[in-house]
Amino acid sequence: QVQLVESGGGLVQAGGSLRLSCAASGRTFSIYTMGWFRQAPGEQRELVARMRRGGSITYADSVKGRFTLSGTIDHIYLQMNSLKPEDTAVYYCNVFANGREEYWGQGTQVTVSS
DSSP states (O other): OEEEEEEEOEEEETTOOEEEEEEEEESGGGEEEEEEEEEOTTSOOEEEEEEETTSOEEEOGGGTTTEEEEEETTEEEEEEOSOOGGGOEEEEEEEEETTTEEEEOOOEEEEEEO
16 A cells, blocks of 8 residues: 655645655555646546656646656655646545556645636
């Protein structure tokens, strides 16, 4: 099992910045990917950014150049700059482990006002 603890999020004006953090514990040696998804009201959950063991990182097109994912495979940070109202969503930390297990954090609200 892997446990996830998220922090960060909040309310910010358009153009501002926020930083999210997610720390994993438990069977972290089995983690293959760790990243962030988000879900806006009435929308499907979507990938924001994800790190693979080994360090490669994937970003959604909508956040490239504005968001930066950093850290290690068991503790990641998402620096969000130049935030837009359309970035408003609940952000969820996600881990894929052991070839078949998926874990989610409790979610943290990010609200960007115009």
